[in-house]
Amino acid sequence: MISANLSAIFYLTSGVLFILALRGLSSPETSRQGNFFGILGMVIAITVTFLSIGNFSTGFVYVLIFLLIGGLIGAFIAYKIPMTAMPELVAGFHSLVGLAAVFVAISAFLNPEAFNLGSPGNIKLGSLIEMSIGAVVGAITFSGSIIAFLKLQGLMSGSPITFKGQHPLNALILISIVIVTYLLCSTQSSNLFWILLTISFLIGFLLIIPIGGADMPVVISMLNSYSGWAAAGIGFTLENTALIITGALVGSSGAILSYIMCKGMNRSFFNVILGGFGAAEQSSSAGNKEQRPVKSGNAEDAAFLMKNASSVIIVPGYGMAVAQAQHALREMVDTLKKNDIKVTYAIHPVAGRMPGHMNVLLAEANVPYDEVFELEEINNDFANADVAFVIGANDVTNPIAKTDPQSPIYGMPVLDVEKCKSVLFVKRSLSPGYAGIDNELFYKDNTLMLFADAKKMTEDITKNL
Amino acid sequence: MEIDPFIFRLSIFILSIFIGYYVVWSVTPSLHTPLMSVTNAISSVIIVGAIIAGLAGNSESIFNTSSIFGFLAISLAAINIFGGFLVTQRMLAMYKKKKKDK
Numbered sequence: 001m002i003s004a005n006l007s008a009i010f011y012l013t014s015g016v017l018f019i020l021a022l023r024g025l026s027s028p029e030t031s032r033q034g035n036f037f038g039i040l041g042m043v044i045a046i047t048v049t050f051l052s053i054g055n056f057s058t059g060f061v062y063v064l065i066f067l068l069i070g071g072l073i074g075a076f077i078a079y080k081i082p083m084t085a086m087p088e089l090v091a092g093f094h095s096l097v098g099l100a101a102v103f104v105a106i107s108a109f110l111n112p113e114a115f116n117l118g119s120p121g122n123i124k125l126g127s128l129i130e131m132s133i134g135a136v137v138g139a140i141t142f143s144g145s146i147i148a149f150l151k152l153q154g155l156m157s158g159s160p161i162t163f164k165g166q167h168p169l170n171a172l173i174l175i176s177i178v179i180v181t182y183l184l185c186s187t188q189s190s191n192l193f194w195i196l197l198t199i200s201f202l203i204g205f206l207l208i209i210p211i212g213g214a215d216m217p218v219v220i221s222m223l224n225s226y227s228g229w230a231a232a233g234i235g236f237t238l239e240n241t242a243l244i245i246t247g248a249l250v251g252s253s254g255a256i257l258s259y260i261m262c263k264g265m266n267r268s269f270f271n272v273i274l275g276g277f278g279a280a281e282q283s284s285s286a287g288n289k290e291q292r293p294v295k296s297g298n299a300e301d302a303a304f305l306m307k308n309a310s311s312v313i314i315v316p317g318y319g320m321a322v323a324q325a326q327h328a329l330r331e332m333v334d335t336l337k338k339n340d341i342k343v344t345y346a347i348h349p350v351a352g353r354m355p356g357h358m359n360v361l362l363a364e365a366n367v368p369y370d371e372v373f374e375l376e377e378i379n380n381d382f383a384n385a386d387v388a389f390v391i392g393a394n395d396v397t398n399p400i401a402k403t404d405p406q407s408p409i410y411g412m413p414v415l416d417v418e419k420c421k422s423v424l425f426v427k428r429s430l431s432p433g434y435a436g437i438d439n440e441l442f443y444k445d446n447t448l449m450l451f452a453d454a455k456k457m458t459e460d461i462t463k464n465l
Numbered sequence: 466m467e468i469d470p471f472i473f474r475l476s477i478f479i480l481s482i483f484i485g486y487y488v489v490w491s492v493t494p495s496l497h498t499p500l501m502s503v504t505n506a507i508s509s510v511i512i513v514g515a516i517i518a519g520l521a522g523n524s525e526s527i528f529n530t531s532s533i534f535g536f537l538a539i540s541l542a543a544i545n546i547f548g549g550f551l552v553t554q555r556m557l558a559m560y561k562k563k564k565k566d567k
Contacts, residue, residue, distance in 0.1 A: 070543025107518035114521030248481030356497030
């Protein structure tokens with residue numbers, strides 16, 4: 001058994017190592033070292049916890065068994081999961097953090113002596129408040145992430161689910177959470193504790209169902225943030241520095257990512273969270289649907305255009321992930337490079353279903369990360385490029401965002417794809433994207449539509465090069 | 466007058482939010498997905514609470530309601546810790562620079 005002061009120092013150390021883990025991600029070269037620091041911090045935290053309890057009896061064996069079960073499941077998932085399923089995986093992991101926070105809060109509520117928080121029915125007020133916050137946020141994280149997971153996995157419709165009185169209902173539940181927490185703290189009633197957990201699970205579920213599939217980058221980031229705040233709440237209850245530091249880091253990380261994602265869509269956070277974007281706009285655009293002529297081509301035409309280009313910019317989007325076209329795409333690019341054509345990739349901040357989604361897929365397909373550029377870095381290059389190859393992206397290339405103040409996506413930063421000499425647009429049909437509006441780009445003279453599955457089309461082009 | 470230790474923890478918390486703010490803004494956008502998976506892994510340091518809860522059972526009964534929730538939380542957090550760090554490592558291993566021989 002080690003002293004409380006010594007273990008506090010070790011917890012501080014693991015907190016610092018976690019900061020270094022995030023710091024490492026500032027560049028791909030240092031990132032692997034950062035991940036190692038994270039693992040080290042975790043090992044220290046767990047070891048110190050064992051040593052500070054100093055109880056190596058039968059209970060210890062069970063702790064190891066449960067740790068091992070979880071570890072094996074986790075390791076198995078980590079090695080098996082395809083990279084395209086990363087958004088679902090992250091959402092699933094968030095739900096586990098939330099549920100773990102809830103379980104720890106339940107344990108602490110039922111057996112406060114073990115945590116030095118008082119006795120059942122007589123828990124220290126401060127601890128009870130912290131515990132309730134941790135439990136509430138944890139429960140919201142859990143049920144919200146489950147919904148996000150189901151939507152991303154396609155087990156639940158990605159379109160927003162809205163009903164009358166949704167917002168007043170949510171507001172009512174949020175107010176009752178505050179009231180029940182207050183009552184719980186004044187009466188210490190365990191019934192109120194269970195009620196609090198139940199309504200928190202419910203609100204997490206209700207908050208996420210009205211949010212559409214393509215807004216998932218914001219939702220995942222937001223739930224990431226919540227899982228941090230839940231951990232921090234439990235950290236205060238347990239008076240554990242490592243947990244408090246980590247909770248704060250993760251909480252602000254998720255908040256920043258949500259902000260970046262909202263900015264990438266030029267929408268306010270509340271606009272996204274209140275949901276219903278896709279559904280509302282689709283009905284408005286359905287009225288003035290007109291058939292306008294588009295130029296469409298086949299793989300041969302596309303190959304011809306690219307062969308005669310000297311620079312090509314690839315614009316990937318969620319469709320590439322769905323079609324699993326990243327490997328085929330890289331093969332096409334390899335062929336282009338053999339013909340001395342300069343190829344770069346342009347990534348919009350909200351391309352895909354989570355922050356950085358496209359980057360991971362391209363990295364998986366062995367695309368060097370110094371050929372991949374963010375919107376601000378590459379947007380001026382479109383004017384000098386010969387061909388833009390849009391694969392699976394749509395709304396993020398729509399020039400209407402710059403020209404039509406009436407458009408729902410007006411003001412959203414878009415890739416200046418139309419400035420290229422010619423645009424190749426791989427798409428299955430002319431159907432509008434998530435925002436439910438027509439893409440002006442389809443009807444431009446210099447646009448050639450390639451109607452096909454992204455993967456198949458890319459492979460066919462490679463054959464024709 | 467003594468300062469409540471809670472205030473010290475609150476100070477750590479507030480300062481960590483600021484550290485998080487600056488550190489996360491310096492993360493390159495191409496690594497935002499690994500950022501999410503690694504934050505997932507480190508927030509599972511909540512396992513320390515789960516271990517305390519799991520070991521709290523007395524010698525006669527290792528399993529009581531409180532410790533069972535503790536044991537379950539250990540498994541959940543462990544899935545995240547192993548899964549989170551390993552999947553991050555797998556992703557980061559894929560980020561390669563252009564070969565110089567061109």
